[in-house]
Amino acid sequence: MSKYWSQLVKQTDPYVPGEQPSTSDVIKLNTNENPYPPSPEVTQAISRQLNDSLRLYPPPSVDDLRETIGDYYGVNKNQVFVGNGSDEVLAFSFMAFFDPGKPVMFPDITYSFYPVYARLFQLEARTVPLTDDFSIPVEPFFHAKGGVIFPNPNAPTGKYLNLEAIEQILIHNPDNVVIVDEAYIDFGGESAINLLDRYDQLLVIQTMSKSRSLAGLRVGYALGRNNLIEGLNRIKNSFNSYTIDRLAIAGARASFQDEAYFQKTRAKIIRTRNRVTDELKQLGFNVIDSQANFIFITHSGVNAGQLYQQLKANNIYVRYFDRPRINHYLRVSIGTDEEMDIFLNQLKNVL
Incomplete structure (x- = not known):
């Protein structure tokens, strides 16, 4: 701990991302990336931007991309905010809509960036x-x-909450922003x-990292009423007006x-997830019902931490969270059918 650090830095407990092996x-x-490449249209669009325009700043309002996203979801572009990955959009949202002294509520088992943001922005987490x-x-x-x-x-469980339940949360929080x-x-x-x-109080945040194979471009976005989007823009323009570069705009x-292409690849992942879930159950695993591109699994006869290490020793990386209630589980991203077959065969060798 450096003597030059501020008190805020000293109190920060940073988010720990999944391992990124160098080979x-x-x-x-282990990181819920899409196993399939992005659409060929994406790489072609990026290539067309590799010209003299790179000497110029990108448009700070990102109007073209916001309009594209708005058209896709049937909303006005003024209801769309774009940021450098959904993590940045989440960080801006914590600053824009939550106040110190007023608790922000989230599940106890959830995306582990939420408590990090709460501490960083000195918010009470409940x-x-x-x-x-x-x-x-x-x-x-x-x-x-x-x-x-x-x-x-939800992450890391993959369980889905239906819209009727979400609407009940909204109905009972007319004066609080609810972020999904x-x-x-x-x-x-x-x-x-x-x-x-x-x-009015609903903000929906999505990312292009998972279903659209663009984790390397870092594009996330939020959709909500104009007043919420304006709040996010006020925060963004207090940090950096140019959060999205020209290549990311074109690719997105x-x-x-x-x-x-989007429908084809997402359907392949869903089919693979369902197949692997069935095969894991036949091997004696309990698999939480998932609506994500990963599964959360446990086996009564195998220690999850040891299984994680055994898989890693065989060059198969999954995610293990050594935390109460979930330290018996592994989170497994859905890869290609070939990758998942190797994963399943390795499990059979261990069990």
Whole structure:
């Protein structure tokens, strides 16, 4: 700990991302990346931007991409905010809509960046325990005193909360912003975007990292009423007006314009997830019902931490969280069918 650090830095407990092995001879099932490349239209669009325009700043308002996203979801571009990955959008949202002295509520088992942001921005975090089957309970989120945020599907469990339940949370929080983090919604369930026309306090955040294979471009976005989007813009323009570069804008727009490719790859991942889930159950694993591009698994006869190490020793990377309630589970991203077959065969060798 450096004597030059501020008190804020000293009190920070940073987020720990999944391991990023430096070699290519591994099966990487630990960071929920898409196993398939982005649409060819994306790389072509990026290539067309490799010209003299790179000497110029990108448009700070990102109008073209916001309009593309708005058209895709049937909303006005002024209801769209774009940031450098959904993590940046989440960070801006914590600053824009939650106040010190007023607790922000989120599940106790959830995306581990939420408590990091709460500490960083000196907010009180109030966690709501998941039920025994890892479902998000609804009523404990009623009448929040500061704000509500949760992923849907949840991470790392993959469980989905239906729109009727989300609407109940909104009805009982008319004066609090409710953020639904939909990083994985394209792999199952119905988006809360369908509720935007009814609730002023709803903000939906999505990413292009998962279902659109663009984790390397860092593009995330939020959809909500104009007043919420304006709040995010005020925060962004107090940090950096140019959060999205020209290549990312071009690639992201092209991805939204190639709907056939998007539907093809997401369907492949869903099919593989369902197949692997069935095969794991036959091997004696308990698999939490997932609507994401990953599964959360446990086996009564195998220690999860040891299994994680054994898989890693065989160049198969999965995610292990050494935390109460979930330290018996592994989170496994869905890879290609070939990758998942190797994963399953390795499990058979261990069991």
